[in-house]
Amino acid sequence: MKPVFKRPKSLYDVPFHYCPGCHHGIAHRLIAEAIDALGIQERVVAVASIGCSVFLYDYFAVDVLEAPHGRAPAVGTGIKRARPESIVFTYQGDGDLAAIGLAETIHAANRGEQLAVFFINNTIYGMTGGQMAPTTLPGQKTTTTPLGRRVIGEGAPLKMAEMIAALKPPAFVARVAVNNSKSIFQAKKAVQQAFRIQVEGKGYAFVEFLSACPTNWKMTPCEANRHVSEALIPEFPLGIFKGDL
Amino acid sequence: MRKTEAVYNRKLVKGNEAIALGAIAAGCRFYAGYPITPQNEIPEFMAGRMPAVGGTFIQAESEIAAISMVMGAAATGARAMTSSSSPGISLKQEAISYMAGSEIPCVVVNVCRSGPGLGGISASQGDYFQATRGGGHGDYRTFVLAPHSVQESYDLTMLAFDIADRYRTPVLVLSDAVLGQMKEPVYLRGYKGREIRKPWALTGAKGRKARYLKSLYLNEGELTARNWKLFRKYRRMEKEIRYEMYLTEDAEAIVVAFGCAARILKTSIQMARTKGMRVGMFRPISLFPFPSQALAAISNRVNRFLVCELNTGQMVEDVRLAVKPGATVESCLCPGYIPTPNELFREIKKRYLASNP
Amino acid sequence: MPKLVLYKDRCKGCALCTLACPKHLLEISTEINRQGYYVISLAAPGKCNGCGLCAEMCPDMAIEVWR
Ligand SMILES: Cc1ncc(C[n+]2csc(CCOP(=O)(O)OP(=O)(O)O)c2C)c(N)n1
Ligand code: SF4
Numbered sequence: 250m251k252p253v254f255k256r257p258k259s260l261y262d263v264p265f266h267y268c269p270g271c272h273h274g275i276a277h278r279l280i281a282e283a284i285d286a287l288g289i290q291e292r293v294v295a296v297a298s299i300g301c302s303v304f305l306y307d308y309f310a311v312d313v314l315e316a317p318h319g320r321a322p323a324v325g326t327g328i329k330r331a332r333p334e335s336i337v338f339t340y341q342g343d344g345d346l347a348a349i350g351l352a353e354t355i356h357a358a359n360r361g362e363q364l365a366v367f368f369i370n371n372t373i374y375g376m377t378g379g380q381m382a383p384t385t386l387p388g389q390k391t392t393t394t395p396l397g398r399r400v401i402g403e404g405a406p407l408k409m410a411e412m413i414a415a416l417k418p419p420a421f422v423a424r425v426a427v428n429n430s431k432s433i434f435q436a437k438k439a440v441q442q443a444f445r446i447q448v449e450g451k452g453y454a455f456v457e458f459l460s461a462c463p464t465n466w467k468m469t470p471c472e473a474n475r476h477v478s479e480a481l482i483p484e485f486p487l488g489i490f491k492g493d494l
Numbered sequence: 495m496r497k498t499e500a501v502y503n504r505k506l507v508k509g510n511e512a513i514a515l516g517a518i519a520a521g522c523r524f525y526a527g528y529p530i531t532p533q534n535e536i537p538e539f540m541a542g543r544m545p546a547v548g549g550t551f552i553q554a555e556s557e558i559a560a561i562s563m564v565m566g567a568a569a570t571g572a573r574a575m576t577s578s579s580s581p582g583i584s585l586k587q588e589a590i591s592y593m594a595g596s597e598i599p600c601v602v603v604n605v606c607r608s609g610p611g612l613g614g615i616s617a618s619q620g621d622y623f624q625a626t627r628g629g630g631h632g633d634y635r636t637f638v639l640a641p642h643s644v645q646e647s648y649d650l651t652m653l654a655f656d657i658a659d660r661y662r663t664p665v666l667v668l669s670d671a672v673l674g675q676m677k678e679p680v681y682l683r684g685y686k687g688r689e690i691r692k693p694w695a696l697t698g699a700k701g702r703k704a705r706y707l708k709s710l711y712l713n714e715g716e717l718t719a720r721n722w723k724l725f726r727k728y729r730r731m732e733k734e735i736r737y738e739m740y741l742t743e744d745a746e747a748i749v750v751a752f753g754c755a756a757r758i759l760k761t762s763i764q765m766a767r768t769k770g771m772r773v774g775m776f777r778p779i780s781l782f783p784f785p786s787q788a789l790a791a792i793s794n795r796v797n798r799f800l801v802c803e804l805n806t807g808q809m810v811e812d813v814r815l816a817v818k819p820g821a822t823v824e825s826c827l828c829p830g831y832i833p834t835p836n837e838l839f840r841e842i843k844k845r846y847l848a849s850n851p
Numbered sequence: 852m853p854k855l856v857l858y859k860d861r862c863k864g865c866a867l868c869t870l871a872c873p874k875h876l877l878e879i880s881t882e883i884n885r886q887g888y889y890v891i892s893l894a895a896p897g898k899c900n901g902c903g904l905c906a907e908m909c910p911d912m913a914i915e916v917w918r
Contacts, residue, residue: 254906270865274910291700306706315708320562327566356555470865
């Protein structure tokens with residue numbers, strides 16, 4: 250018998266601390282599978298950001314540096330430029346990447362840094378308990394938009410993949426979901442491509458995951474999964490915005 | 495041959511360029527910065543020189559990004575540096591605190607200008623507290639070296655890299671607008687230190703277990719242990735304390751000053767000496783750790799101190815803590831402007847004559 | 852016959868696998884694990900064709916599939 254599904258070896262055999270039904274776990278696994286598939290585990294230096302995924306180093310069997318909130322792309326830039334043989338990825342939430350770290354995000358992309366940036370867009374601040382994020386949907390209730398987000402005054406959802414794809418230097422920009430098998434297979438390909446581009450020295454890659462946060466959305470995991478299709482995808486269309494698979 | 499070499503190695507450069515030359519001589523191969531007066535010569539010099547020595551220069555989108563890049567580069571084991579001036583150093587405090595907490599060495603140069611806020615571009619020592627008390631959030635300190643000449647700007651920058659690596663800590667070189675902009679001949683003697691192995695560096699988990707560098711400690715007791723570990727390290731750094739005693743052997747009164755203030759005072763003290771006043775100077779070169787013991791030792795035989803600084807009184811607190819009880823500590827303060835040697839001579843004379851009628 | 856291995860202690864009872872199984876063979880059981888969650892169970896092992904889609908979906912890698 251052959252395994253149809255086995256735990257990737259780039260992940261330690263420990264349980265995740267994430268909430269039931271949280272998509273961080275799926276994103277972690279897809280990244281680890283891509284690292285295994287490309288045989289780059291020994292070269293990877295990952296940059297953890299501040300958010301629910303800050304404990305990246307407890308899960309990934311690769312070297313990890315914990316960056317200040319929002320600064321992962323700048324920290325990643327330093328690692329990659331100082332050690333070009335490393336394969337560097339950042340893993341960031343929407344508060345980290347699109348609010349406090351927006352400048353670092355855009356400028357690293359615009360310099361065409363050789364980085365794979367994985368962006369977990371769950372339309373909310375998970376770790377701090379469900380406050381509004383730059384990607385929060387219009388009308389979405391959060392602890393700091395108790396009446397629902399008003400576009401004028403509280404902002405419209407930032408479309409990070411589209412914004413980054415509009416820059417000249419990035420080599421690959423995609424938005425994926427992981428709420429059903431079909432999407433997961435697409436996501437898998439996008440993650441691999443993001444790493445392959447760096448292995449081949451072709452530049453900057455950005456993969457945005459639409460991710461469920463059942464806890465702060467106040468939904469069951471199955472409801473949250475459905476919400477990704479029904480509410481997130483219409484606002485944040487999936488697809489490859491730059492480059493190809 | 496030797497002579498031509500000596501001549502060749504002597505160069506007329508600005509203090510800022512001397513810092514950049516020192517960094518490159520010490521093996522710094524990564525620099526990221528953001529423009530701000532009066533330190534622009536450092537990034538400009540690095541932009542030209544780094545590619546030539548196989549290093550990296552990045553003009554970052556902000557001081558926050560620049561120091562974050564340095565954090566990444568330094569985490570791989572590279573010698574990395576950033577520089578700025580006061581407002582920019584405030585922004586860098588975020589990553590300085592993270593690097594102190596994660597024990598990642600780097601060199602940060604502050605070519606201090608006057609504040610608060612946008613302040614002005616003239617020389618100031620208003621960042622003494624920020625430099626010596628950690629500067630950012632949390633219970634940490636950085637080693638601080640304060641040059642008072644262009645030569646020292648070169649020499650101490652090289653030393654800064656050695657101390658940073660030895661203690662796995664950010665080291666601050668506190669220069670100022672006068673030192674950064676003035677030109678003096680410098681002997682480019684080259685780097686005499688030694689780069690040490692960095693078994694903690696993040697180089698990819700090849701043939702070893704994966705490792706990480708972090709500053710988050712949530713488990714019971716871990717953070718306390720980390721903070722005590724850092725505390726003990728800061729105590730160990732006292733081995734590296736540096737200071738200069740200038741005409742102190744027979745002195746009846748001691749002026750305490752650092753950086754460009756000390757430089758100006760050397761002339762004022764010479765003027766006082768020609769008038770027969772027995773005045774000397776104690777010049778801390780490491781501001782943290784502060785040379786308290788050396789100062790305490792002097793206060794066993796001299797009990798009149800005059801602290802002169804370009805702010806409204808910051809280092810004077812460390813001097814008061816260091817000298818023995820009973821010693822008088824007065825201040826001569828110049829916040830936001832640069833005194834002439836004559837002015838400071840008059841200050842010395844006024845006080846000297848008041849107590850030696 | 853395909854084999855489905857459940858690591859019950861890793862299961863958080865999120866039930867996403869029940870959505871993923873094309874044959875709807877997985878369900879939440881009444882068994883509680885060490886973490887305090889109701890864990891998943893395979894209703895009719897004979898009907899599983901080992902496609903592995905449940906395992907692909909599981910955020911906690913609590914399922915392994917062999918064929
Ligand atoms: C400078 C700073 N400001 C604020 C915080 C508090 N904080 C921690 S995580 C976080 C945002 C987390 O949201 P996100 O990036 O969306 O990640 P998620 O937790 O949803 O995965 C914030 C604001 C911090 N750690 N540092
Ligand atoms: S709070 Fe949200 S993002 Fe964080 S672990 Fe829980 S479900 Fe995931």
